Amino acid sequence: MSDLREKIIQTSLELFDRHGFHGVTVKQIVQETNTSKGGFYHHFQSKDELLFVIHDTFITYVLKEAQAANVTHSSPIPKVQAIIQSFVQVFDLYKPHISVFYQESLYLKPAYEEEIKGKRDKFKRMVFNVIEEGQKTGHFRRELPLEITGMAILGMVNWIYKWYRRDGTYTIDQIAEVFTDLVLHFLLPGKEDSEYFRHMLKVPFFYESE
Amino acid sequence: MSDLREKIIQTSLELFDRHGFHGVTVKQIVQETNTSKGGFYHHFQSKDELLFVIHDTFITYVLKEAQAANVTHSSPIPKVQAIIQSFVQVFDLYKPHISVFYQESLYLKPAYEEEIKGKRDKFKRMVFNVIEEGQKTGHFRRELPLEITGMAILGMVNWIYKWYRRDGTYTIDQIAEVFTDLVLHFLLPGKEDSEYFRHMLKVPFFYESE
DNA sequence: TACAACAGACCAACCAGTCGGTCTTTACTT
DNA sequence: AAGTAAAGACCGACTGGTTGGTCTGTTGTA
Known part of the structure; x- marks a missing residue:
């Protein structure tokens, strides 16, 4: 299975925990995970x-x-x-x-x-x-x-x-x-x-x- | 003192309670309170x-x-x-x-x-x-x-x-x-x-x- | 060669906040 | 009491930046 998916979740978790769901943008998540918008939206619909x-x-x-x-x-x-x-x-x-x-x-x-x-x-x-x-x-x-x-x-x-x-x-x-x-x-x-x-x-x- | 200020707070309270701080826009607050952006920003810096x-x-x-x-x-x-x-x-x-x-x-x-x-x-x-x-x-x-x-x-x-x-x-x-x-x-x-x-x-x- | 995995430029929508202007109340002068 | 200037209260079109999401690719691999 995809390794990236899990990595995105982990990163998001830390970011959400600190700044809240609305305090974190998809761009931030993507940067912190070292991937791209494409990578993110390949694994998540939204x-x-x-x-x-x-x-x-x-x-x-x-x-x-x-x-x-x-x-x-x-x-x-x-x-x-x-x-x-x-x-x-x-x-x-x-x-x-x-x-x-x-x-x-x-x-x-x-x-x-x-x-x-x-x-x-x-x-x-x-x-x-x-x-x-x-x-x-x-x-x-x-x-x-x-x-x-x-x-x-x-x-x-x-x-x-x-x-x-x-x-x-x-x-x-x-x-x-x-x-x-x-x-x-x-x-x-x-x-x-x-x-x-x-x-x-x-x-x-x-x-x-x- | 101003009546509007209190009214804005009450309206915001209800809206925030239901939709969260980020789920409510200043525009919505202003509409629901029957006032304007001007009215809002006259009473609150932000x-x-x-x-x-x-x-x-x-x-x-x-x-x-x-x-x-x-x-x-x-x-x-x-x-x-x-x-x-x-x-x-x-x-x-x-x-x-x-x-x-x-x-x-x-x-x-x-x-x-x-x-x-x-x-x-x-x-x-x-x-x-x-x-x-x-x-x-x-x-x-x-x-x-x-x-x-x-x-x-x-x-x-x-x-x-x-x-x-x-x-x-x-x-x-x-x-x-x-x-x-x-x-x-x-x-x-x-x-x-x-x-x-x-x-x-x-x-x-x-x-x-x- | 076909398909999954990923890249990243691009976009339309939205949003907090601004700004020039109007109306109303207050305060002061004559 | 009338006149007026200044401040306070409020209006709403506008903006600049941001955001979630799209789309056209490119790469690796079965």
């Missing part, structure tokens, strides 16, 4: 297709990993651990992809957007399902609203792309460990009787509606 | 200045709120509650500002960027300080690494801009309540002795280094 390819390789990978984690384990707790672990680690592997994914998704052309959105929602539903399952089996606190809790988890993990550096204080595995700890601490029951919890807590509105 | 103004009004507000919450309370627990509460509520007030803030910060011109970055870091440090304070006083779990925990909180809250809708299932206050619950659940100690915690937890690497 600049937009390149954006799509970047989106797709990342989300496809994440989805596959989550499915694997889901199948391997049967209890909700190790499932959550495995999903978070693999999800967080993706940020080390695919950092530039992810930056582009979250920064530039607005600029995906409608046809491309739909395909990406489909896979993204699939992943989201997987995470939500695991939480819901855990709540049903009694492993996780039932009083937590699924949507809010789920988005909190996705949010804290997704945000990693804004601050993670390979040469930072902590490795990606340490971050994954702490995040798993944090999530399990708010998912698992058993703290409510602690003396510290005289403070307003326990999501009152959720009880009212029952 | 399109970039408009972007800066949007960034600045939001971050200035958040910073002010956090400082207020910090002064009002003295114990770390209500401080955390107040900061998260006000921070989350901002997403109802400033949703379009925030979308622009996080989507388009890459495109701020250097001089503008510096000013925004300064305020943003100030806010971050305030959050971190409250956590650190709580750890020192023994209110919060000491074994949690400050940076990772802090970014987890900022991440879950910041991510709200990606999914919150006014007409969604939950109100912004309910979201704030649940988020406060989640954060305090992983900050406060006292769960480790629960029977559920036979599972690997408690951030082992953090102990090793002591």
